Amino acid sequence: MSAALLVVLPVGGEAAGLAEYDKAASEVATTLIRQFGEAMRREMAKGGPAEAVKVCADLAPELAGRLSRERGWRVTRVGTRVRNPLLGMPDVWEQVVATFAERAAKGEDLMGMTYSEIVTEPNGRYYRFMKPIVVQPHCLLCHGPAEHFPEEVKAVLKGKYPFDQATGYQAGDLRGAVSIKRPVGADW
Numbered sequence: 001m002s003a004a005l006l007v008v009l010p011v012g013g014e015a016a017g018l019a020e021y022d023k024a025a026s027e028v029a030t031t032l033i034r035q036f037g038e039a040m041r042r043e044m045a046k047g048g049p050a051e052a053v054k055v056c057a058d059l060a061p062e063l064a065g066r067l068s069r070e071r072g073w074r075v076t077r078v079g080t081r082v083r084n085p086l087l088g089m090p091d092v093w094e095q096v097v098a099t100f101a102e103r104a105a106k107g108e109d110l111m112g113m114t115y116s117e118i119v120t121e122p123n124g125r126y127y128r129f130m131k132p133i134v135v136q137p138h139c140l141l142c143h144g145p146a147e148h149f150p151e152e153v154k155a156v157l158k159g160k161y162p163f164d165q166a167t168g169y170q171a172g173d174l175r176g177a178v179s180i181k182r183p184v185g186a187d188w
């Protein structure tokens with residue numbers, strides 16, 4: 001084996017590892033977005049927006065929690081502007097979510113975008129990944145211009161979310177991201 005190859009291998013190994021992590025994380029993020037979208041459409045058809053609130057408020061964190069436990073990773077969602085600061089606020093690294101909007105402004109398709117990185121924190125190294133959540137037309141009932149919200153939605157939001165900033169979006173906008181954090185071995 002040549003010396004040059006020995007130098008190249010570790011770098012190639014890490015890149016290949018990253019591609020594998022990206023593939024696995026993309027699958028989980030896509031699953032979460034799909035399950036969430038299906039549940040939203042189902043509940044909206046069944047019980048209208050007042051029932052569908054539960055999908056965003058309870059089911060989305062539950063689905064993310066289930067995927068987290070299945071994989072042993074942390075799977076969450078964050079917003080560009082948040083309704084619930086307790087759950088939806090991006091941490092320092094997750095503020096990279098804003099760059100998705102910049103990339104979209106330059107012509108890249110939000111649906112296909114991802115961002116990932118290996119980060120070093122005081123207690124270890126982690127793989128971190130984000131995939132955009134895009135506003136669909138039916139999201140607007142609760143995330144569009146507040147003056148157009150149905151009365152029952154206004155009532156729920158006013159009572160439960162005094163710090164709500166997750167309004168004023170349009171279909172196709174960046175709403176936030178699925179965020180995944182996964183421990184990585186010391187060899188990375």
Ligand code: HEC
Nearest residue numbers: 049052053056057078079082083084087088139142166176
């Ligand atoms: C019927 C009302 C309703 C609809 C429709 C709705 N949401 Fe929400 N959404 C909420 C509520 C309520 C919260 C706050 C959840 C919580 O308590 O954590 C929320 C929170 C979120 C968050 C987490 C960040 C934050 O703001 O706290 C994201 C991301 C999100 N919604 C995306 C969407 C997307 C994408 C759609 C359409 C596919 C959608 N929502 C449709 C009511 C709704």
